[in-house]
Amino acid sequence: MPVQLLKIGNRKSETLLPTHLQKEDLKHLQEGFDHTNKYFQGIVVLSYPLTKLGDGTDFFKVVLQGLDNLCSRTNSINILIHGKMAEDCAKVIRHGDTFIVAGYKLAKSPTAGLDGRHGCHLELSEEAGSAIYSVAPKYVYTPLNHLKDGTVVNLYGIVKFFKPPYVSKGTDYCSVVTLVDPSNVKLTCTLFNGNLDSLPKIYKVGDIVRFHRIKIKEYNGQMQGITGVGFASLTFDGTVGAPVVPRSSSKVYTFMDEEQKTIEELRVWAASNLSISGPAAKLSGVRPMLFFDLTCQLVGKAKVDGSSFLLKVWDGTKCPYPTWKVPVEARDLEGEKVVLHQLRNLTVDVLVYDNHVQLAKSLKIGSFLRIYSIHTKQASAVDEDVSHIEFHLHGGTCYGRGIGVLPESNLDVKELKAFLESVDLADSQNMESMSSVELDSTFNNVTGMYSLFSVCCYFAVLTDHQDLNNTELKTILNSTAPQQYRIRAKLRTYKPQKLYQSIKLYCSKCNSLQEVPDGDDFDFILQGSAVTAPNPELHNTSWYDSVMWTTQDQKQRKIAIHFVKHDEMLQQPEDTLLMIEGGTLKEVWKLTKRFKCVIPVRSTEDDLELLDPSAPFLLQGNIKYYGCKQCSTPKPIKSLSSIAAEQRPSWEPTEIAQVLGIVPLQYVFIMKFTLVDATGALNVYLFDYENFFQIPASEILTNNSLQQKMQMTMNMLCPPGRKLDDLPWLECFIKSYNVRDAMTHQVYYQIFDTTVAEGVV
DNA sequence: TTAGGATTTG
Numbered sequence: 001m002p003v004q005l006l007k008i009g010n011r012k013s014e015t016l017l018p019t020h021l022q023k024e025d026l027k028h029l030q031e032g033f034d035h036t037n038k039y040f041q042g043i044v045v046l047s048y049p050l051t052k053l054g055d056g057t058d059f060f061k062v063v064l065q066g067l068d069n070l071c072s073r074t075n076s077i078n079i080l081i082h083g084k085m086a087e088d089c090a091k092v093i094r095h096g097d098t099f100i101v102a103g104y105k106l107a108k109s110p111t112a113g114l115d116g117r118h119g120c121h122l123e124l125s126e127e128a129g130s131a132i133y134s135v136a137p138k139y140v141y142t143p144l145n146h147l148k149d150g151t152v153v154n155l156y157g158i159v160k161f162f163k164p165p166y167v168s169k170g171t172d173y174c175s176v177v178t179l180v181d182p183s184n185v186k187l188t189c190t191l192f193n194g195n196l197d198s199l200p201k202i203y204k205v206g207d208i209v210r211f212h213r214i215k216i217k218e219y220n221g222q223m224q225g226i227t228g229v230g231f232a233s234l235t236f237d238g239t240v241g242a243p244v245v246p247r248s249s250s251k252v253y254t255f256m257d258e259e260q261k262t263i264e265e266l267r268v269w270a271a272s273n274l275s276i277s278g279p280a281a282k283l284s285g286v287r288p289m290l291f292f293d294l295t296c297q298l299v300g301k302a303k304v305d306g307s308s309f310l311l312k313v314w315d316g317t318k319c320p321y322p323t324w325k326v327p328v329e330a331r332d333l334e335g336e337k338v339v340l341h342q343l344r345n346l347t348v349d350v351l352v353y354d355n356h357v358q359l360a361k362s363l364k365i366g367s368f369l370r371i372y373s374i375h376t377k378q379a380s381a382v383d384e385d386v387s388h389i390e391f392h393l394h395g396g397t398c399y400g401r402g403i404g405v406l407p408e409s410n411l412d413v414k415e416l417k418a419f420l421e422s423v424d425l426a427d428s429q430n431m432e433s434m435s436s437v438e439l440d441s442t443f444n445n446v447t448g449m450y451s452l453f454s455v456c457c458y459f460a461v462l463t464d465h466q467d468l469n470n471t472e473l474k475t476i477l478n479s480t481a482p483q484q485y486r487i488r489a490k491l492r493t494y495k496p497q498k499l500y501q502s503i504k505l506y507c508s509k510c511n512s513l514q515e516v517p518d519g520d521d522f523d524f525i526l527q528g529s530a531v532t533a534p535n536p537e538l539h540n541t542s543w544y545d546s547v548m549w550t551t552q553d554q555k556q557r558k559i560a561i562h563f564v565k566h567d568e569m570l571q572q573p574e575d576t577l578l579m580i581e582g583g584t585l586k587e588v589w590k591l592t593k594r595f596k597c598v599i600p601v602r603s604t605e606d607d608l609e610l611l612d613p614s615a616p617f618l619l620q621g622n623i624k625y626y627g628c629k630q631c632s633t634p635k636p637i638k639s640l641s642s643i644a645a646e647q648r649p650s651w652e653p654t655e656i657a658q659v660l661g662i663v664p665l666q667y668v669f670i671m672k673f674t675l676v677d678a679t680g681a682l683n684v685y686l687f688d689y690e691n692f693f694q695i696p697a698s699e700i701l702t703n704n705s706l707q708q709k710m711q712m713t714m715n716m717l718c719p720p721g722r723k724l725d726d727l728p729w730l731e732c733f734i735k736s737y738n739v740r741d742a743m744t745h746q747v748y749y750q751i752f753d754t755t756v757a758e759g760v761v
Numbered sequence: 762t763t764a765g766g767a768t769t770t771g
Contacts, residue, residue, distance in 0.1 A: 172762085373768065
């Protein structure tokens with residue numbers, strides 16, 4: 001049996017001492033007594049190094065002192081541990097810890113005369129059925145505003161700043177960590193250890209740490225933390241609702257309900273009191289002249305010179321600028337040749353300098369890294385017309401500059417891995433994914449634009465009805481509706497010119513169209529609903545768990561989050577639906593980054609309810625889902641529990657809308673195209689969810705690159721500043737239909753079954 | 762011992 005951790009106290013999740021065991025006093029540890037169901041408890045006052053006996057078995061000796069008479073030397077007893085148990089015990093035992101031993105054999109101590117300890121010793125081994133329990137000490141944690149010079153304390157803190165471990169100029173690794181806690185006091189800690197694993201495994205600002213036995217010293221008029229004997233740390237993800245799983249710097253640690261509660265409270269405090277930045281930058285989002293943290297996979301590495309080293313990395317997205325390639329000897333480049341070639345358009349070269357070289361050299365190809373504070377530098381080589389972007393990890397550790405290796409269990413790594421597996425490599429090599437800068441420069445340069453069109457042209461392709469022949473526009477204008485046609489025409493102009501204005505919300509039940517509300521409307525509704533405090537009686541039901549806290553600012557706003565459970569368990573954040581009361585727009589937005597679905601709600605006397613019908617009833621990723629005010633008849637929130645009870649709740653917006661009695665509005669593109677051919681001109685409407693542009697209308701408002709893609713498509717269909725003769729041909733299907741009222745009759749035309757695709761002239 | 766947060770200038 002390995003050494004078990006035991007907490008003496010009254011909490012339910014503790015490993016309990018078997019009930020048949022009874023405490024034995026030191027004075028009863030005598031030959032002739034029955035020790036079968038007895039245990040002895042004492043404090044470690046001395047331990048000897050682990051050794052091997054003549055027969056090769058491990059042997060470990062500790063001295064335990066009884067609790068009743070702490071001063072007397074005869075109050076201590078030798079404990080001799082053999083075999084596997086000796087090894088286990090040697091790893092965890094620390095001077096001053098309390099241990100319980102049971103199932104021991106008692107024998108006369110041959111050294112009693114010399115060491116003055118108890119006349120008998122206790123022998124333990126796994127084979128003899130012995131057990132050792134380590135009694136978790138009751139730790140006291142000092143708030144950061146109560147630290148005193150020269151003390152050794154235990155503390156919790158939220159990481160406000162950190163330098164990932166780096167090789168110091170001495171013998172150890174060093175990591176600098178600045179913490180903050182609800183007392184709003186900061187503490188910068190300088191942590192040293194020769195073993196990388198013994199330093200806190202901090203991956204991002206906002207992580208929460210628990211430090212044990214950290215030395216407090218005053219330095220430059222401020223308190224400072226520094227590692228000392230027995231320093232140990234645990235690190236946790238700081239996201240509200242994420243699983244509370246400690247990343248440990250030591251093999252054995254205590255972590256129970258009380259600690260879990262502390263972490264959850266700190267997360268909640270941090271969520272409303274600290275501004276922790278949003279999602280990390282991707283290569284597709286980099287701009288010149290900035291510093292950013294990159295989560296990526298290492299594809300290749302090479303020595304460059306004495307003070308710099310090359311890392312070739314990718315994150316599955318394409319940098320929108322031309323990137324530099326650091327020239328290295330082929331024989332110096334480590335990494336799978338085939339992979340390096342396959343990913344050549346997606347990898348970027350990061351040059352690391354000085355103190356980072358040693359760590360960079362030791363990195364394994366394929367490992368997942370977070371490179372902190374990479375500098376993107378704009379530069380141009382003598383023989384290049386356009387500038388390129390360079391990635392540098394400069395020397396030094398300012399601003400946390402450095403490299404961290406992330407384990408595969410890390411949530412960000414899991415997400416990145418899944419994304420990397422989904423990347424279509426063929427896609428990165430064709431023109432469609434030509435970086436936007438390359439395209440921009442093509443468009444800004446007339447010669448370039450024409451040359452692009454001389455080899456390729458964009459036009460609409462027909463997805464069906466291939467049997468239809470082309471009809472001239474004049475013929476269509478002279479025909480009665482309704483009919484369907486295939487046409488070949490040029491796009492002379494279109495409305496709206498500001499493409500984002502083409503997005504509307506459409507109700508398929510009452511056929512109404514409306515503008516997409518802007519963020520301010522939603523913010524206003526959220527502020528209004530925050531006036532009603534969450535009703536605690538509605539918290540923690542059979543199908544959701546609730547947390548509530550009050551902001552520390554003057555408003556003393558109460559926020560409640562209800563995490564919907566599945567099978568009585570909380571799900572992973574990426575699968576979780578949660579409901580929030582009293583949150584601000586920013587807080588709601590932050591939650592959507594981490595959790596699958598967010599539903600803003602407010603309390604009534606007997607159930608939660610949706611906010612005003614003009615607010616989104618659901619947020620998923622970047623998308624806000626709205627319901628039709630006329631057609632919806634909202635049902636109580638508890639109707640959601642029926643989806644939560646499904647075997648695999650998928651949290652589809654349509655399904656959520658249905659159970660909540662909401663008729664969802666759909667995002668659509670509405671545009672007016674003026675088409676011309678040799679015979680006439682025709683105004684045609686585009687009403688489309690996603691087929692025409694191959695872009696979902698729901699995503700375009702929140703996605704810059706999709707907006708760029710749409711603009712590119714329109715520039716292809718209707719190149720600005722071009723004469724009519726030079727416009728590309730567009731083929732599509734249109735249908736005519738009648739709109740009548742008492743006074744008027746009009747024929748309208750609409751594009752259907754048409755998708756924009758690239759075609760060669 | 763090391764570093765003690767507060768961007769390199771390749």
